[in-house]
Amino acid sequence: MIKLGNAAALLRIDYAECKEIMGIRDVQFDDEGRQKAISFTNNAWHILTDQLPTRNPNHLLSWQFSNFILAVNERQNAELVGLAMKILGNTKTGPYVGFSGNPQQLPFAIHYLRHCPYWGGDTQRFDRAYIKRLKCLVARLEAAKFDERWPIIVEKFLYAESHGVPSDQLRYLELSVILEMLFLPNKSAELSYRFQLRVAKWFHKHYKYDLSNVSDQAKKIYSNRCKLAHSGKATIGKEDLDELRLLVRNVLIKYIFEDGIFKDKYLDDLCLIG
Numbered sequence: 001m002i003k004l005g006n007a008a009a010l011l012r013i014d015y016a017e018c019k020e021i022m023g024i025r026d027v028q029f030d031d032e033g034r035q036k037a038i039s040f041t042n043n044a045w046h047i048l049t050d051q052l053p054t055r056n057p058n059h060l061l062s063w064q065f066s067n068f069i070l071a072v073n074e075r076q077n078a079e080l081v082g083l084a085m086k087i088l089g090n091t092k093t094g095p096y097v098g099f100s101g102n103p104q105q106l107p108f109a110i111h112y113l114r115h116c117p118y119w120g121g122d123t124q125r126f127d128r129a130y131i132k133r134l135k136c137l138v139a140r141l142e143a144a145k146f147d148e149r150w151p152i153i154v155e156k157f158l159y160a161e162s163h164g165v166p167s168d169q170l171r172y173l174e175l176s177v178i179l180e181m182l183f184l185p186n187k188s189a190e191l192s193y194r195f196q197l198r199v200a201k202w203f204h205k206h207y208k209y210d211l212s213n214v215s216d217q218a219k220k221i222y223s224n225r226c227k228l229a230h231s232g233k234a235t236i237g238k239e240d241l242d243e244l245r246l247l248v249r250n251v252l253i254k255y256i257f258e259d260g261i262f263k264d265k266y267l268d269d270l271c272l273i274g
Contacts, residue, residue: 002131004070005138007077010126011069018067068126070095083154084137086118086161087252090245093124119163119171140256147259149181157248169228172236175248176225182251182262194271195222201270203247206254206261217243 002010028037072078082094124130159165160174183198184191199218203209221244227234255262 002135004081004135005077005142007074007142008070008072008081008138010131011071013067013069015067080141081134081138083158084134084141085124086120086158087249087256088130088133088137089124089249090121090242091124092118092120092122092163094118118161119165120161137253137256144256144259153178153181153252153255157252161245168236168238168241169232169234172234172241172244173225173228175244176221176228178248179221179244179251180225182255183267185264185267192219192222197271198267199247201273202261202267203250205270207250217247221247 004010024038025041026039028039030036070078070081072081078095085091085094156174156178160171165171165174179199180195183202184195185198187194196215196218199221200209200211200215203214204211220240224234224236224240260266
């Protein structure tokens, strides 16, 4: 058992246990040995599996990669771990929802299986280095007290990174608004210039980004966000989206551990530095 913070633990499961937990009855393969279909039992664990095939068949067929179970006693604790995993990297891995015990008889345990509800790169590998980072971030998320922006930021981030978003333009819009929420001042004048300058100075100080390059990135992000918000039209390439996703993840890591570096005075003082 690997404890993650105070309210969650990872437990390793084998192939047979995974199949039982997922409620899988039979797996069909094509001539080349690849999975093409899965049938299920009426196992109480897999309450949401009937929704998965229509939502994302490719994620459903990744069931055999599920070799950890996340045990928690409240749904919000599983969501917190899922948030931490997504912030740490471009992964499609996240908590899969299932129940252990009789939901009609409280208390009953709620478990979340490692699965693929997110849009992104490869399935996450749980090596020692990753688990160490995950434990640190989960512990901080449990303990931190955030300002009023935090609930909206979380909703926007997880929506933008979910597999159900219909377009890259919408992902881009949601992620760019997160940066604006954290970097734009309370004042309403010269927003484009202030956003560009603050983002450039902040990333240069905290991540050693080249000032000119990150300034150009910030200018492009603000311009694209305006086009999407005002006309619904902007050309968003894969590189544009990948760059923005990385910026947002880096920003959220710092915000979680040190939210004072996003206050107006700090950002204004930073911009005065030559």
